[in-house]
Amino acid sequence: MSKVQVKVGSLTFKNPILLASGTCGNGKEINKFYNINILGGFVTKSITINPREGNPNPRIWESYAGILNSIGLENAGLDKFLEEEIPFLEKLNTNVIVSIAGEKKEEYYEIARVLRECKISGIEINLSCPNVEGGGMLFGIDSEMVKEITKNVVNIVDKPVWVKLTPQAKDIIGVAKAVRSAGGEAVVVFNTFLGLAIDWKKREPVFKRIFAGYSGPAIKPIVLRYVWELYEENILPIVGCGGIVNFTDVLEYIFAGASLVQIGSANFRDPWIGEKIVKEVQNYFKEEKVVDLIGIAHKNHEEVDK
Amino acid sequence: MSKVQVKVGSLTFKNPILLASGTCGNGKEINKFYNINILGGFVTKSITINPREGNPNPRIWESYAGILNSIGLENAGLDKFLEEEIPFLEKLNTNVIVSIAGEKKEEYYEIARVLRECKISGIEINLSCPNVEGGGMLFGIDSEMVKEITKNVVNIVDKPVWVKLTPQAKDIIGVAKAVRSAGGEAVVVFNTFLGLAIDWKKREPVFKRIFAGYSGPAIKPIVLRYVWELYEENILPIVGCGGIVNFTDVLEYIFAGASLVQIGSANFRDPWIGEKIVKEVQNYFKEEKVVDLIGIAHKNHEEVDK
Amino acid sequence: MVKDIVGEIVFNKKVGNNIYILSLEAEDVGEIYPGQFAMLRIENGYDPFLRRPMSLFKKNGNKYYFLYQVVGRGTEILSRKREGEEISILLPLGNSFPKLKERENVLIVGGGVGIAPLNFLVNFYKDQVNFYTFIGFSSFVLEEVYVDFKNYSREFVISSEDSSLGYKGKILDFIPENLDNFEKIISCGPSKMLEILMKKVKDKEKVYLSLEERMGCGFGICLSCAVRGKNRLLHVCKDGPVFCGTEVVFNE
């Protein structure tokens, strides 16, 4: 077995490096820069039943070592996805996780029903969307809601299901447990943080929807903290995501307890980052196995304490 | 009245710029760089009843555009504070807010009793400390606890009391309401975020206590978001604190709803930053008054929506 | 093919109020078409995090030139870079202006640093096409900013708002009344300028505009550069930055 291979639930990854939803298009775009089959896998841009135009401009704004985005789930909708993306995706030789999103519970299920027929590795449920039937609260905030949606998608889709957590949830551990009890195979930690920027020249919020998703290197220490906590609870395999910009960030995530990682905003700055980091992973893990070092910092820390 | 003057509760500030607790010593250190009486005020390093040596090294670690610290409330204790710092502080011509901390509720009250006699402007209660009687939970997480401590300190001290919130609290709005009902005059938003860094060479957490306080420019968009939310709830005046590194950050805070701001980590990078920003504030507010622009972005945004 | 090359600064020269020409020496990536742009990585640290989109102003073999204006943090930091420093350049990105025909009469309308891609265009077709160039600035710029237009245009008009250069006023005040004689009209500059220009042209099909929108990536993965088009959502970085007059709408 390869030193860098990792199994998470029923899926095997040739290495722990994935690209995050919404930051790598649907694979084709990054495939122009390098052969994406080198990756452990990647997650497609979240799809919704109906096409969505997304939010008005501006959609992106820079903060210090971080970015705020308000793309608003722009996507061509499920039908176009099946027509234009699936044929390419089905031919790939890496794990393709399809991210699904909705404004109503039922939308998740509808997409799941259709994806059942596709040759894809698994589903990632994006729950950082406002629930229009629930007063606009994010689905991912409420453990019961997370459990319900996850369970139904798991039952429908007949493929591994991951749930991407939102840091807005007040009880992250509780949400992760809900995912486990509903049959999810992993938790992805995290989607973007809710943030705000004020345009001081215009004296109004930068974004029309006021708040936007905060991502990039700036959020790393906070996400890493939750990865540590979740690992201690030993609930489900953890897919770490947040602020990874280089190989040592990946090591921090793995040592803190992530089985896999996803690279997000860093793709914007360097489209080859996935390939570069995969090579560094292969280089670093010549003697040791990735799987033996997942969470190693917990062990090392205890030993120090004794 | 000066254009930049701001009243918060019973205190008047000559301008909205303060320095944050733990990032400006006890005034003397920064006073070597400029006359600190130019500031709206500053908050002393949190003091505890007994002297504290603080945490083992390393105590500071850099992340991307942010820092993690684990100082562990090193301070010389209340007696030394009275002896060595108070005489200097009492002679200042700006608002001196004394930050108090403890491991037990009673410690806050003890300090408050003593500070009652001192000529200081007010008290800032630092509730980001583990409650040793309450299983190590931060005091500031639990609204009831916040209410109890605040109320008692308010009753004892006979001076304005501010409460510095911790972003670890799950119900920030609830905590702020608790402060109001207990008689606090303002909420300071925020203390540091809980973060983690892994030393990838040693494969263990950087800090002996694993988690550390995350601050600096990286956290700004998240803090700003809470300032916005708290302003909408109209609970108490807001003192914004988190990631301010230049004058436009101050504008963002004021327009989002902060009446005053505190500059923290930026003092480490530039000891003159307080003075520089005060001058920029004086320059910018030549026609308009600060007080008229607090929260202006809320109004401007509504107007856009209509 | 898009490449990420390391450019060493040859010079980074102030050529006007807040306006600079940046010259970088780097691997020659071969032909770049007029209108294409690059994404420059301003810092080695992660703040600022994103690259900045910049049109090619000129290219000579392994020498790349950009004309930029300091408007915010990124360009401010860029303006302090010195000879010898390295900047990573992702290029070429985006589509390009339409192929111009031999002896075609082309009206060029440029505002401020928006002249950058137009300068590249004029250099690319010099002597083959009849350019009629009208460019305006808010204030004085050195001659090297517009010398190529001057050399390679049949007609060359320059204006500035403070009359420090050429005619006093906005450039649209000086473009020909009758636009029927031009086979193509190519423009880049402030959005307001483009909008007014469009109103003056009956036959939108012969107009080509290079648009700007905030960009996260520059190559189609972040979807931050969306603008409303006539029939569909356009993404400036991959559907553009050059759009035909029939595609664009101005009403935001």
Next chain:
Amino acid sequence: MVKDIVGEIVFNKKVGNNIYILSLEAEDVGEIYPGQFAMLRIENGYDPFLRRPMSLFKKNGNKYYFLYQVVGRGTEILSRKREGEEISILLPLGNSFPKLKERENVLIVGGGVGIAPLNFLVNFYKDQVNFYTFIGFSSFVLEEVYVDFKNYSREFVISSEDSSLGYKGKILDFIPENLDNFEKIISCGPSKMLEILMKKVKDKEKVYLSLEERMGCGFGICLSCAVRGKNRLLHVCKDGPVFCGTEVVFNE
């Protein structure tokens, strides 16, 4: 008085494996005492955020020199800075080595870039004090790194771990057996080296060590540079960086 001055890079030259000399031209802040340090701001952006502590290696009027090793992100970025670039320098910070007496016999023990403050010391007292200098490196460095020691010391011994320079081995293997003849022993370098050196000296009072600890500010407000001293907690930036042998403890 501590000042924040802007230094323009005169050169930033590689002088060894991962070792550089940085020369900056800036306002002359006047006398700086040997052992004092500066906090350098590496980037204009906010990443990295903190300044980096660096001892003065040498100063000539308005020319400031630093000797540094690339160990992490900050120094790596610094090593890519070029002539003409500007760096903000906060200085002078910290205390200094004790005043040396005319014709005193002083043993200097330096390891790696730890020689920086020692070089300043030797330059400061050149010809007035009898220096016996023993410095070691892990591998080759150019002569300009140690030429001042060579010129101004009664005895000068250099070693390297890979024998590319002087004797082969750690410098502590070559210092005199009998340390009684020295009125002072002054050292800076890796903590392990200092610890072993201290064990060799009976009379701790004549030893002065320059210590390093991670620093947030460099002037006493962040409390991150605490180290345990014999009787109390020491803060390297304001109580040090120079400590008398009687004050320090090694046991972490």
